[in-house]
Amino acid sequence: MSEARYGELRDRLSELWDLVKLGGLAGWDQQTMMPPQGAAVRARQFATISKFVHEQVVSDELGELLEELRPYEESLDYDSDEASLIRVSRRDREKEVNIPGDLREAQARASAEAYPVWVEARRTNDFELFRPHLERNVELRREYASCFEVDEPYDALLDDFEPGMKTAEVREVFARLRDGLVPLIAEASEQEVDDSFLRRGPFPRPAQQELDRIVLGPYGFREGTWRIDPVEHPFATSFGTDDIRMTTRWPEHEFSGVFAAMHEGGHAIYEHNVSRTLERTPLCRGTSLALHESQSRMFENLVGRSHAWWSWGFPEVQRLFPQLADVELDDFHRAINKVKPSLIRIEADEATYSLHIILRFELEQDLIAGSVAVADLPGVWNERMQEYLGVEVPDDARGVLQDVHWSRGTIGYFPTYALGNVISVQIWERVLEDVHDLDDHIGRGDLAPLTSWLRERLWRHGRKFTPQETLERVVGSGLDPEPYLRYLNGKLGALAA
């Protein structure tokens, strides 16, 4: 009887998840394929799907099913798919019932309307064009935060991306991070590193596309399950474990696109390897944004900026971009790891990257608290960039308008990037304990020992466990910035030597 009811739950959640994924498809399409004038109607379509999803989640039928299945859940192993699906869905529903359907719909619509305006505003360096949309998004996020009983409003936003995480905890981790990074960056910035050949363009798009295929090869995607397309702001998503969509950038003036592809490949391979038994359920994705980001940063940086990786890959780079024929591997490796405070987050080096995040984390709290008005944002942005990174912001396009997130109404997301950095090295240290010759494998373009480890310990579980449970299971402890700082110190020290 319980099993039959569980079957009903599973069917309901699968249909719900189908709707979520169709909304995801509409989002992917908007950013990769949609003719620009389609935006207005697309905004309404997002609002509609969001409304249907909300109605399904908060429906009494689902609530009753979940209640009725409590004893069944308790009779099962905590780690089982079944118990996990019931447990996580109940938690999702308990959160969602606090949110009025109208608000969900308004958010979906505002976000879809703001996105194309942001694209245009960034292109034309016109913050004023974007301002009313950002004001609307901030207002809606404030309204959203007020739906929950939390210590501080930002907790409610953070919880969407990092369930269970508190703003206070992030503040503490970030303080330790900043204290560690500042002297490290100061020292590393003194090194004279010639990376001018990385801007020895043009780097033709077809060659970049081929390089992406080459570097993504060792990830081990199953055949016929993925594609990669160029967009304004790269992301990865999936509509099933065998329907993976990566996106990237192929700038022709500099050698950087491949790192975007390796980054998104890290997100993609996580979703690709969620257990098939979780297909078409709300557990079929990474458990949180920080865990997700730990994977993308691991593949982008710990693999993708390592000496070993390019000892395998650099000959291909030279074949595709003959203008780099006279560059030595060691110089290439040093150049792609150059520490230099700069304007653009997604182009930042491993060391300064987290300072970009800390700046955004603080500004988001200010916006939500109302202590900084949207109209004043460009000025405050530019001041803090000067203060934290010592760089002058020449225009808003390369300043406050650079990121897509706020156009999507996603506030509370940025911290997960820096947390991802932190977690990536916590996990990496554990991998190294088990795989002693990892570097040798990477040097042959062989990522199988790494991907097997991650599949078994992390990926296959999808969203069965909370981020805290997951981290505890994978690394045996909570958040800890020390491994990351240790790694950066070691790496930058070696490069300077």
Next chain:
Amino acid sequence: MSEARYGELRDRLSELWDLVKLGGLAGWDQQTMMPPQGAAVRARQFATISKFVHEQVVSDELGELLEELRPYEESLDYDSDEASLIRVSRRDREKEVNIPGDLREAQARASAEAYPVWVEARRTNDFELFRPHLERNVELRREYASCFEVDEPYDALLDDFEPGMKTAEVREVFARLRDGLVPLIAEASEQEVDDSFLRRGPFPRPAQQELDRIVLGPYGFREGTWRIDPVEHPFATSFGTDDIRMTTRWPEHEFSGVFAAMHEGGHAIYEHNVSRTLERTPLCRGTSLALHESQSRMFENLVGRSHAWWSWGFPEVQRLFPQLADVELDDFHRAINKVKPSLIRIEADEATYSLHIILRFELEQDLIAGSVAVADLPGVWNERMQEYLGVEVPDDARGVLQDVHWSRGTIGYFPTYALGNVISVQIWERVLEDVHDLDDHIGRGDLAPLTSWLRERLWRHGRKFTPQETLERVVGSGLDPEPYLRYLNGKLGALAA
């Protein structure tokens, strides 16, 4: 009060239409972009969206709203958007309530599962691979037909694409068509026409892509509203009047892709020009498949195979494909109009095309009646191709497996192609009455007089009127094959002279 209730209806129908269009996006994506292994989950997503759409249409709330709005509807002008939306939606709902939700879902799923198998079966010339899927689709269509009280089961299927049309009427029109076409084809086939230069490949894809952009220019699409992508079997769809998706083929071995683009352009420009006041409603599309096809065939044939059109366009063709530099316009025009019974429907000339359709129309009736078993279909197909067109079918890939339709479970659709031919010339004759110098305009690549006429008389009304009402309004009569036969006789006579 009534107006408020009408607002509710409109909101409900808009949300419903959003779901329909998201399903459409999933279909477009499947055929253009989706990694092949995504098919299994996509099939389930289709089934889910189809289920939600069905539930919305048959919901009591919608039924009550429509009932309650009867007096309001009667108080309005029949032609008004409001009265039309109420009237057409009531009719849609009355049809849909006959169909069990499970059946709709099963159809959506079977169709999504069959499509990739068909692609593979056609590629490998393996009918047996596809057979069980076709059997399933036929079985589901039979079950579907049994939900309705109709004179013959095929009526129910035809009605999905050509509302109000009866199989008996089609049979009669097709009989007259066949009687007219057979002697005409016999005579035209005797002409020796050299079209060998049309296979003087390669015709590189980028050049074909550019040619498509050139010939679609005069259609007058608004900027930033459309795209065109290559697929297995071309189609056009839209997710809003400003989000138009055409697809085409770019075969490199022969000059034919441009006609697919002009054909799909005809479908696309119809949907693009539906009145914006009907956006996000079930009226925002062409009124029937035959009317739709009348537009695609008009642009493909009446414009796209005319001497005037290529007197403008042929220099571009020669620029893009220098291997045609020595070909005279007259010879090109004769070659693209060559009448020759052949294997492939979508490559057939204007005269023999309708015989391909008549064959499919008859086979579909046989399949639904059970007088031909799916297993026997390839044999029967090959026999009738011999009988009707005098051609030998060398393999199933170029025979019974050539069309996508049956893989999608769409049976009853084919007749609309030949009806589209018939209607295209009925409309064309009316255009010529109003626009005396149409040929001169076409000869300058200027389609504005044509598109203005069609926008005003046909396109903007979307699905407000039934196909019968629409035809009556546009041409002042019902279906009549004589103009089409007259046109073909005149054209082929002139070419032979």
